[in-house]
Every structure is written in structure tokens, then in C-alpha cells.
Amino acid sequence: MYRWTNPLPGIALTVPVERYTSQAFHDLEVEVVWKHVWQMACRVEDILDAGDFVKYDIADVSVLVVRQRDGSIKAHRNICLHRGRTLKEADGKADSFQCPFHGITWDLDGSLKAMPCKWDFPQVGEEWPLIPVQVDTWGGFVFINLDPEAGPLADFLGDLPKHFETWPLEKRYKQVHVGKVLRCNWKLAQEAFMESWHVVATHAQLLPGIGDTITKYDAWGNFSRTLTPNGIPSPHLRWEPTEQEMMDALTDRNLDQAPVVIVPDGATTRGTMSDNRRKHLEKDLGVEVAQSLSDAEMCDSMPYTLFPNLHPWGSYNRTCYRFRPYGNDPGMSIFECMILSPFEGDTPPRGAELQMVDLDTSWTTVPALGLLARVFDQDDANLPHVQKGLESGSLDEVTFADYQETKIRHFHMVLEQWLA
Ligand code: FES
Numbered sequence: 001m002y003r004w005t006n007p008l009p010g011i012a013l014t015v016p017v018e019r020y021t022s023q024a025f026h027d028l029e030v031e032v033v034w035k036h037v038w039q040m041a042c043r044v045e046d047i048l049d050a051g052d053f054v055k056y057d058i059a060d061v062s063v064l065v066v067r068q069r070d071g072s073i074k075a076h077r078n079i080c081l082h083r084g085r086t087l088k089e090a091d092g093k094a095d096s097f098q099c100p101f102h103g104i105t106w107d108l109d110g111s112l113k114a115m116p117c118k119w120d121f122p123q124v125g126e127e128w129p130l131i132p133v134q135v136d137t138w139g140g141f142v143f144i145n146l147d148p149e150a151g152p153l154a155d156f157l158g159d160l161p162k163h164f165e166t167w168p169l170e171k172r173y174k175q176v177h178v179g180k181v182l183r184c185n186w187k188l189a190q191e192a193f194m195e196s197w198h199v200v201a202t203h204a205q206l207l208p209g210i211g212d213t214i215t216k217y218d219a220w221g222n223f224s225r226t227l228t229p230n231g232i233p234s235p236h237l238r239w240e241p242t243e244q245e246m247m248d249a250l251t252d253r254n255l256d257q258a259p260v261v262i263v264p265d266g267a268t269t270r271g272t273m274s275d276n277r278r279k280h281l282e283k284d285l286g287v288e289v290a291q292s293l294s295d296a297e298m299c300d301s302m303p304y305t306l307f308p309n310l311h312p313w314g315s316y317n318r319t320c321y322r323f324r325p326y327g328n329d330p331g332m333s334i335f336e337c338m339i340l341s342p343f344e345g346d347t348p349p350r351g352a353e354l355q356m357v358d359l360d361t362s363w364t365t366v367p368a369l370g371l372l373a374r375v376f377d378q379d380d381a382n383l384p385h386v387q388k389g390l391e392s393g394s395l396d397e398v399t400f401a402d403y404q405e406t407k408i409r410h411f412h413m414v415l416e417q418w419l420a
């Protein structure tokens with residue numbers, strides 16, 4: 001097998017199983033990581049107009065991310081300062097935030113607006129703002145940080161924005177947003193999307209068209225990247241597919257079905273796929289930009305991972321994932337897939353509402369996911385069984401591949417830095 005240079009020589013090849021199973025480890029992660037790290041809360045197009053707000057939950061903390069009347073974005077903890085009732089139970093639009101319990105009301109910017117029986121609270125002054133949460137944006141994503149002392153988002157992102165300079169994520173809008181609760185730890189769920197070599201067993205139908213084990217993996221600062229070539233056969237394959245067979249594999253053609261995309265005589269899968277995709281992008285990007293994109297940008301898979309849990313794909317692939325703990329249960333998580341599409345003009349269309357797939361229900365119930373749905377079902381089929389295996393107490397450690405699991409090892413390296 002071809003080996004790229006290992007970006008993480010000497011970094012741990014195993015991690016303790018308790019990272020995926022123990023309540024104490026989850027609690028530590030919440031205190032040390034989630035309460036201090038920049039994390040993606042929503043997209044800017046989710047809160048286009050003044051008063052639009054998104055309720056973002058992480059573990060047992062809830063945050064309201066709110067579009068202000070001046071167009072800026074602010075965030076507050078979603079909790080009443082009186083006796084602690086959550087102010088909102090879902091996303092929405094508001095002129096102010098009135099607590100349903102006794103009616104104390106805060107303005108969009110978090111300042112105290114109205115208070116029944118104010119005379120009875122000698123300890124409360126004129127100012128009694130909601131607990132502020134830091135907020136900043138990059139690439140059309142709204143990030144929050146619960147720690148008022150945390151350094152700027154730009155420092156946390158490092159060079160990541162440079163990688164996306166030619167594929168500006170702020171020029172996309174969330175066309176589709178689908179989520180599902182999974183019966184596994186949030187790290188275990190995202191790690192299933194951080195290496196390409198599980199294709200050999202989990203997505204074997206793709207082998208004729210994917211260079212799974214010749215993937216390049218890189219890691220820098222708080223982020224990492226996969227580069228998987230498509231439109232070439234897997235080194236695992238014991239037969240030589242035609243160009244059409246490679247295309248069929250990538251487009252999930254069924255045996256009894258006509259080709260989804262025809263590769264013309266003498267053409268290649270990569271060439272055909274690239275031409276089609278460039279053509280498709282012309283409307284939103286303009287002919288010049290669309291036609292300047294390389295075949296690699298059109299064909300290959302380049303999922304990035306920003307610590308701790310955001311996975312935007314590079315180039316004009318529209319896929320983006322987010323993984324979070326589900327409440328405080330170390331054995332459950334929420335996986336979301338967003339389809340971020342380019343748009344014409346300067347203002348993005350409103351972001352799609354989150355559509356949840358029921359627990360233990362197929363992703364194929366969401367037609368908007370297209371080919372991704374079947375692939376997700378295959379990934380999903382492993383996850384509860386991995387969690388069960390880890391919870392059985394039979395292993396002390398999880399073992400990682402030295403190179404092909406670089407992204408996962410990098411994640412744990414960064415996690416360890418936070419825990420230290
Ligand atoms: S708990 Fe919110 S007003 Fe009393």
C-alpha cells in the first residue's frame with residue numbers, strides 16, 4: 001500500500017475505552033471541553049431577521065442565539081435569572097424573552113425589559129442581563145463559547161479559513177438539515193466519518209469507484225482533513241472495473257436499473273463527473289469560477305474536521321456533519337447532516353429547519369439526502385454494536401491505525417490537551 005508521510009508520529013495509537021462509556025469521563029468532557037470550547041451553534045441563515053433565535057443545547061446547557069435589531073448576533077444562556085426556568089423550548093422568533101413562570105422579560109440583547117413586582121426584589125438592580133455567551137461567525141456558521149474568558153474564534157480556527165478561501169462556506173445556505181439520535185457515544189459516531197478505510201467492509205458497493213486506502217490524511221492545530229480520490233478503483237478490488245462500472249458504483253446504480261450517469265465512449269468517470277458538476281455549478285458560481293475548478297475539486301472527497309465536532313467537506317461538496325452528546329448520556333449522541341448549497345445573489349435563503357429521523361429508523365425516509373441515506377444506514381448499522389462491545393468491559397483500550405486513523409488520533413491528541 002502507498003503510504004503518505006505520517007503527520008502524527010509518536011502520538012498514541014490506543015485510547016482508554018472509558019472515553020466512550022464512562023459517565024465520569026463525559027462529565028469531565030462537559031466541564032473541561034464543552035463549557036470552554038468554540039462550537040458551531042447554527043448557521044447565519046437560520047436567524048435571518050431581527051428576533052429570530054435558535055435554541056442550541058450542549059449536554060445540559062441551553063443557549064439562545066439571537067439576531068439583533070441592528071443585524072448583529074448575540075447569545076445568552078437560555079435560563080431565567082429568577083428561579084432558573086428555561087426561557088424557550090424550541091427555535092422561533094420573538095420581540096423579547098418572557099419567562100413563562102412569573103413573566104420577567106428580557107430584550108433581544110439580554111437586557112432586563114420588564115419585571116412584575118420588581119419592588120419585592122431589593123437585591124436586583126436596574127441591570128439584570130441574561131448570562132451572556134460569546135458569539136462569532138466563520139463561513140456562515142455561528143459559533144458560541146460558554147466561557148467569557150475564551151480567546152477569539154479566529155485564533156481557535158487557525159489556518160482553517162485559508163483552506164476554504166476558494167470555496168467560501170459563507171456563500172452557501174443550509175438547504176437540508178437532518179438529524180438523528182444514535183445509540184452510541186458522540187465521539188464514536190463521528191469517528192465513523194473520519195477515515196475512509198471502513199469502506200472495504202461497511203460500504204463495499206463503493207469499492208469499484210473509490211481509492212479508499214490511498215487516501216491522504218493531514219492534521220494541523222485544531223483541524224484535520226481527509227483526501228479520498230473517487231473515480232478510481234479501490235486497491236482492495238480483485239477485478240478491473242470499466243469507467244462505467246466505476247460511475248455505477250459512485251452513483252449507487254442497482255442491477256436492474258439503467259445507468260444513473262452514462263460515461264460516453266472514450267471518456268473517464270472522473271472527466272464525466274467533473275464536467276457534469278462544473279456545468280451544474282455555473283448557475284450559482286458563474287461560468288468562469290465554475291469552469292476554473294479542477295477535476296480533483298469536482299470528484300474527490302475532502303471532509304475536514306474542526307475540533308471538537310464540526311465536519312464541513314471541502315470544495316463544492318455540500319455535505320457538513322455535526323455530532324454532539326445527547327444530554328448527559330455517554331452512550332447516546334445526536335448526528336446531524338447539513339447540505340450546504342451555493343446560492344445566487346448576496347442574501348442567503350432561509351436555512352432549512354432541522355428534520356429529525358426517529359431513533360432506529362432508516363435515513364432513506366428522508367429523500368432529500370439522496371445517495372447519502374444508504375451510506376448513513378450502513379454506518380449507523382455498526383455504531384450501536386460498537387458501543388455495546390465497548391460497554392461489555394472486554395477491552396481496556398481502543399486500537400487505532402497508525403496512518404489511516406490519523407484524524408481520530410489527532411482528535412484524541414487535542415482532547416488530551418484540553419483535559420490536561
Ligand atoms: S422563574 Fe422565571 S420569572 Fe420566575
Ligand SMILES: [Fe+2]
Binds near residue numbers: 192198202203375
Ligand atoms: Fe461510512
